[in-house]
Amino acid sequence: MIINARINVRFKSGVLDPQGTAIKGALKHLGFDGVEDVRVGKLIEIKLDAASKEDAEGQIKDMCEKLLANPVIEDYSFELS
Amino acid sequence: MKCAVIMFPGSNCDVDCYHACRDVLGQPTEYVFHKEKFSSVDFDLIVLPGGFSYGDYLRAGAIARFSPAMESVIKAAEAGKLILGICNGFQILLEAKLLPGAMKRNRDLKFHCHDVFLRVENNNTPFTGLYKKGEIIKVPIAHGEGNYFADRDTMEKLKARGGVVFTYCDRDGNVTEEANPNGSVENIAGIVSEQGNVLGMMPHPERCAEDILGNTDGRRVFESILQYVEGSVAHGR
Amino acid sequence: MAGRDDARKLGLADYEYDEIVKTLGREPNYLELGMYSVMWSEHCSYKNSKPVLKRFPTSGPRVLQGPGENAGIVDIGDNLAVVMKVESHNHPSAVEPYQGAATGVGGIIRDIFTMGARPVALLDSLRFGSLDDPRVKYLFSGVVSGIADYGNCMGIPTVGGEVYFDDSYRDNPLVNAMCVGIIQHDRIVKGRAAGVGNSVMLVGSTTGRDGMHGASFASEELSEDSVAKRPSVQVGDPFMEKLLLEACLELLQNKWVVGIQDLGAAGLTSSSCETAARAGSGIELDVALVPRREENMTPYEVMISESQERMLVIVEKGHEQDVKKIFEKWDLNAVKIGTVTDDGMLRVLENGTVVAEVPARSLADGAPSVKRESRKPDYMETLDVDLSSIKIPADLNDVLIKLLSSPNIASKAWVYQQYDHTVRTDTVVPPGSDAAVLRIKGTKKGIALTTDCNGYYCYLDPYEGGKQAVAEAARNLVVAGARPLAITDCLNFGNPEKPGVYYQFEKCVDGMAEAARYLNTPVISGNVSFYNETRENAIYPTPVVGMVGLLEDVEKRCTMAFKKEGDVVVLLGENTDELGGSVYLREVMGVKGGRPPRLNLDVEKRVQDCCLKAIELGLVHSAHDVSEGGLAVALAESCIAGNTGFSGEIETELRHDAVLFGEGQSRIIMSLPEENLSLIQKIAGESNVNISVLGFVKQGNFKIEVKHKGVNIGKIDIPVEEIAGIWGNAIRWKVEN
Structure with a gap:
């Protein structure tokens, strides 16, 4: 079965995010005074041929831990459809 | 001393490192293509050069670490061979977990190409034996992702074992916020592995190793390595 | 089949459509018509410019490949040659600065390695509106990061170029990228x-x-x-x-x-x-x-x-x-x-x-070539400025500070520090001096590279401006110790269908061609970019000159930095009372117009030859071209680069603001050990070049007194750290605030 996975990778809380900091500054500059925090992440879309949803889940988790996210600084989450 | 320079797709300081090892240092040097494997006994020094391996897509160094040549690099590291990662090479060493921590984009999100001052924090390594501890040297940087990060525990362990080799400082050797070009934790510019045989550094010693370049402060990284390797041979280690 | 209506929609003129039908002996289909429309666009066909471009000298004993291929090639001896080309990416950069600039760099690199050459250097000639405009800041930052990300990833050092800011480029920035490669003669493809x-x-x-x-x-x-x-x-x-x-x-x-x-x-x-x-x-x-x-x-x-x-x-x-x-x-x-x-x-x-x-x-x-109408534009009739009505400011320190903080004069470090300019370990004179110098490993040789054009001069007088662009490029190479060899040019103009724009184009080319002939620097490749205008405003005519020079012995290279306290500082060439077109007149005094400084090619050649001889004989410690901002700015730049001071005195009968800030041509300042002075004076005398002592390199302040018949008529006296800070940070402050 074909499974579409949407994977979100972002910095762990507590790790300073240089892009997020810059965007926050720019938003404030544009008058969005309510902005308290900005975090920038990556969205990775994968189309996967897997035996089952559980199989896909296992594979995606593996991909995240091996390559897609760096556990030293990044967290990940994903949804399958 | 037999040197290898690994060529990843997107490496671009490979020729500079090759030039430093072969022409400046006068040692036999070979390129190793990323699709090739090699044996730990083939080389005494393995250089992971700067550049943008795999375009630095995903994360700098993240994809390069899975190449066949890196399997051999990891084995060589385990066998105690000297591994020098410069710039992108440092990023690959972090991704490969041969060194602790991770790299983020520079604090100001800009690429920085200019000279920086470094303080030699540890000269008791195969890579820095010819420097004095606390010596201030000038070395160019050229990177967009040199913002070194490690969590508190890792930092404590790293510092406790003398793992920090170079820090960014000002002309007079003060390790200050202003002297930090990229936002690295505690101004870290270069670190060494626990066994002492793997060094990663963001600045480029190969770009300041000849008189004609107006600065030879980086040359002693290569000369220290040579002295160490020849010493090891002489002592039968 | 596709008819005239389709042709018009694709931008083809009726006579062009008729020509296609005549050639094919039938009506084209839509695909054929589409192919013709792109190939016969100005960008690909040069239909508006071809006859005029024939006026350039394109051959010479060192030219291995002139215009017509992907890039030009010039011989540098030892079976080696330099391959070079510059190209515009103006329009794409105006709508999407990051990708527009990045792909401009990518394209020009391909032109070089297509010839079989290893690309070894990039240069970028950029023009933007005023940095006070937020959109200009966006364009400027985007273009610089686009160039940086592409060139840096390629591992080709970006070693030079130029950046100018003027309202005429506000909506139509110029992004001209130049690439230089090295090749063995027998490897040319x-x-x-x-x-x-x-x-x-x-x-x-x-x-x-x-x-x-x-x-x-x-x-x-x-x-x-x-x-x-x-x-x-x-x-x-x-x-x-x-x-x-x-x-x-x-x-x-x-x-x-x-x-x-x-x-x-x-x-x-x-x-x-x-x-x-x-x-x-x-x-x-x-x-x-x-x-x-x-x-x-x-x-x-x-x-x-x-x-x-x-x-x-x-x-x-x-x-x-x-x-x-x-x-x-x-x-x-x-x-x-x-x-x-x-x-x-x-x-x-x-x-x-x-x-x-x-x-x-x-x-x-x-x-089909188009012969465009050419007519001197009306504005050129009203450029005269009565200098006698302009009062010389009393506070000359203030004038110098204003000049050094003008983004057109201030340090471009904010730009070039984002470019990797040290990769390949060949950059022996990095960006920031008059020209960049690269060594060629395995030989004693070096090459010097520069791009130059003062679009404002070209606007005021297209012929003189064209001439000046070539002469200044050559001068920039000479002060680095290199012999100028060849030109690649990027001719940026407005809409050629307007007679005034076409006049600017023709006259610039004529001026460039004359100087190129005189200085033995044939044009071996290039690019024309027309239609650089928005609404009714055309950009200044901007014929960018990229030039390469050769140093037979790279150890003899020279930079602009004063090196040694006590060195005597001399001026080659003569001061003039010209102020037209100067940054001083325009940005400090707020007077637009005047005639740009005249350039006498005979004098220029003699000054350059004399300077080169002095450098090759190893007599001087520094050499620097006098350009925007005039003599005072040139001296200040040599001080800042050398982190030292200067103390001098100038005796003159001219207006002292013109002496200090005028942009009279064919002038070079050099510093040298005093014991070499008489020899240099002799060489200058033999070459019939005017030489005068300006002062000495001296720790402390930057200090000049101007005197008339021994009486002090003007003075600059300011700590070097102060001007260094202003000059070094002006662009950063503008962009980041």
Whole structure:
């Protein structure tokens, strides 16, 4: 079965995010005074041929831990459809 | 001393490192293509050069670490061979977990190409034996992702074992916020592995190793390595 | 079949459509018409400029390849040659600064390695509006990061260039990228599709719909809907290009490679018809064989797509597998898409069925030349300024500070520190001096590189401005210790259909041609960019001169920095009372107009020769060209670069603001040990060059007194740290605030 996975990778809380900091500054500059925090992440879309949803889940988790996210600084989450 | 320079797709300081090892240092040097494997006994020094391996897509160094040549690099590291990662090479060493921590984009999100001052924090390594501890040297940087990060525990362990080799400082050797070009934790510019045989550094010693370049402060990284390797041979280690 | 209405929609004139019908002997179909429309656009055909460009000197004993190929080549001895070219990417950068600039860099790099050369340096000549405008800041930052990200990833040092700011470029910034390569004579490859039956292969990236009609887009004025045209800007992939570079250089080691051509503007259409036209052959290709990144692309889309990082390679029949093997090593596509024929036609097939068939030469070179009307623009009649009405400011420190903080004079470090300029470890004079110098490993030689153009001078007097651009480029190389060899030019102008713009174009070319002849620097490659205007405002005429020079002994290179306390500082050439066109008059005094400084080529040549001789004999410690901001700024820059002070005295009968801040031409300042002074004076005397002592390198302040008959009439006295801080940070403060 074909499974579409949407994977979100972002910095762990507590790790300073240089892009997020810059965007926050720019938003404030544009008058969005309510902005308290900005975090920038990556969205990775994968189309996967897997035996089952559980199989896909296992594979995606593996991909995240091996390559897609760096556990030293990044967290990940994903949804399958 | 037999040197290898690994060529990843997107490496671009490979020729500079090759030039430093072969022409400046006068040692036999070979390129190793990323699709090739090699044996730990083939080389005494393995250089992971700067550049943008795999375009630095995903994360700098993240994809390069899975190449066949890196399997051999990891084995060589385990066998105690000297591994020098410069710039992108440092990023690959972090991704490969041969060194602790991770790299983020520079604090100001800009690429920085200019000279920086470094303080030699540890000269008791195969890579820095010819420097004095606390010596201030000038070395160019050229990177967009040199913002070194490690969590508190890792930092404590790293510092406790003398793992920090170079820090960014000002002309007079003060390790200050202003002297930090990229936002690295505690101004870290270069670190060494626990066994002492793997060094990663963001600045480029190969770009300041000849008189004609107006600065030879980086040359002693290569000369220290040579002295160490020849010493090891002489002592039968 | 496609008729006149379709032709008009594609930007072709009726007489051009008639010419196509005449050539084909029938009406073209839509695909054929589309191919003609891109090839006959100004960007690809130079139909507006060709007759004028013939006025340039293009040959010389060192010229190995003049205009007409992907890049020009000039001999530097030892079986080595320099390959160079500059190209504009103005329109794409105006709508999408990051990608526009990045792909401009990518394109010019391909032009160099297409000739078989290893690219060794990049330079960028940039023009923007005033940095007070937030949109200009966005364009400026975007262009700089685009250039940085592409060039840095390629591992080619960006060693020089220029940046100017003026309102005339507000909506139409100029992004001109220059690339320089080194090649052995016997390795030169050309873009030719010769040898009937040989294979035509497409290598590198896949083809998508990006950059459709980019060439036509570059041949129109920018308008409000240009932003809506964003999709026609291509996206660059420097990683792919780095692989393509390595694979192509490996490929070109082989004698069975017949020709190679980059897919730039007008993509597959231009590369196929141009390679065929150069060789007098034909090409038959099947679009169904082209690897795609999008589904359902029509032959039309495949033929004119400007997807980046692709090359057309022509190889001897039977070597297709060898090509594939090399490209597989670098994980790249290499696919045979056609063959070379002998009938002179570009025949496009789709799954074996002919969908277009036109004479290759007609597509590539057949655009009817247009003789445009040329008329001196009205504004030129009202430029005179009465200098006697301009009062000389009492506070000259203040004038100097204003000049040094002008973004047109201030340090460009904010820009070039984002570019990797030290990779390849050949940069022996980095950006920031008059010219960059690179060593050539394995030889004693070096090359010096610069780009120059003062668009404001060209606006005030196109002929003098053109002349001056060439002379200043040569002077910048000479002060680095190099002998000027050759020019690549990027001619940026407004709409050539306007007689005033065409006048500017013709006169600039005439001035450049005269100087190029006089200074023995033939024009070996280049690019014309017209239609640089928005609404009613054209940019200043901006004919950018890229120049290369040779140092036989790179150890003799020279920089602008004062090096040693006690050195005597001399001026070669003469001060004048000219103020027209100066940054001082315009930005400090707020007076626009005047005539730009005159340039006497005979004097210029003698000054340059004298300076070069002094450098080659090892008599001087520094040399620096006097340009924008005049003598005071030139001296200040030498102090800042050397982190030292200066103390001097100038006796004059002229207006002292003109002496200090005027931009009189053919002047060079040099510093030298006092014991060399008499020898230099002798050399200058023999060359009939005026030489005068200005003062001494001295720790402490930057200090000049101007005297008339011994009486002090003006004074600058200011700590060097103060001017260094202002000059060094002016652009950063403007951009980041």
